[in-house]
Amino acid sequence: AQSVTQPDIHITVSEGASLELRCNYSYGATPYLFWYVQSPGQGLQLLLKYFSGDTLVQGIKGFEAEFKRSQSSFNLRKPSVHWSDAAEYFCAVAPRGGYNKLIFGAGTRLAVHP
Amino acid sequence: KAGVTQTPRYLIKTRGQQVTLSCSPISGHRSVSWYQQTPGQGLQFLFEYFSETQRNKGNFPGRFSGRQFSNSRSEMNVSTLELGDSALYLCASSLGTGQGASNEKLFFGSGTQLSVL
Numbered sequence: 001a002q003s004v005t006q007p008d009i010h011i012t013v014s015e016g017a018s019l020e021l022r023c024n025y026s027y028g029a030t031p032y033l034f035w036y037v038q039s040p041g042q043g044l045q046l047l048l049k050y051f052s053g054d055t056l057v058q059g060i061k062g063f064e065a066e067f068k069r070s071q072s073s074f075n076l077r078k079p080s081v082h083w084s085d086a087a088e089y090f091c092a093v094a095p096r097g098g099y100n101k102l103i104f105g106a107g108t109r110l111a112v113h114p
Numbered sequence: 115k116a117g118v119t120q121t122p123r124y125l126i127k128t129r130g131q132q133v134t135l136s137c138s139p140i141s142g143h144r145s146v147s148w149y150q151q152t153p154g155q156g157l158q159f160l161f162e163y164f165s166e167t168q169r170n171k172g173n174f175p176g177r178f179s180g181r182q183f184s185n186s187r188s189e190m191n192v193s194t195l196e197l198g199d200s201a202l203y204l205c206a207s208s209l210g211t212g213q214g215a216s217n218e219k220l221f222f223g224s225g226t227q228l229s230v231l
Contacts, residue, residue, distance in 0.1 A: 036222075041224070042224055043118070043204055043206075043222030043223050043224045043225055044157075044204065044206075044220075044222040045222070046219055046220065049219075090157065092157075098170055099218050099220075100145060100147045100162045100169075100170065100206070100208060100210070100218075100220060101147075101159050101162065101170045101172070102149075102157075102159060102220070103159070104156055104157035104158075105156075106156050107156065107157075
């Protein structure tokens with residue numbers, strides 16, 4: 001069955017520190033891959049997506065993610081975290097041809113200490 | 115340009131009632147998708163409409179239904195509400211034309227928070 005695993009439910013980092021959020025997926029073929037962010041009481045905002053090509057993807061707000069086929073992973077990184085990055089982050093996959101039918105991970109809640 | 119608008123923002127219903135949620139997509143977007151978000155089950159895909167036709171469907175019971183109008187606005191209906199239907203219901207719109215999936219992007223609304231008592 002298709003699934004997305006985000007092993008870390010909650011992460012706390014200091015402002016200015018680097019960040020890596022993990023995401024592993026289980027899928028029959030290479031799916032479309034996404035990272036979304038959700039602030040409290042808000043909808044989801046797309047940070048970045050991988051469809052094909054370069055496995056290192058740049059997104060908004062200084063985020064990047066690397067697709068590793070051999071590890072079925074799509075980890076999100078940011079070199080220096082800002083207090084405004086505190087939010088919940090969701091990794092998602094979608095089948096090729098069904099990019100609106102997202103399967104989400106459980107999310108990682110990020111807290112940022114000043 | 116205006117984003118995805120969902121109404122109402124909050125809703126309280128009792129078990130057994132039915133509810134209708136509304137979603138107005140971004141102008142020019144023809145695809146509307148619905149998602150349910152709960153603390154226990156997380157984010158789950160309900161269905162997608164494109165040009166007034168349901169194009170994709172998730173694994174929800176028939177009590178959950180939707181429709182899309184000619185102006186791309188969409189409504190979602192839940193009949194015979196159960197306590198477990200309490201959730202944040204998110205609507206997302208996209209161009210939906212499929213002309214290069216890499217150009218597609220989902221824009222989410224802020225959701226309707228439904229509480230079933």
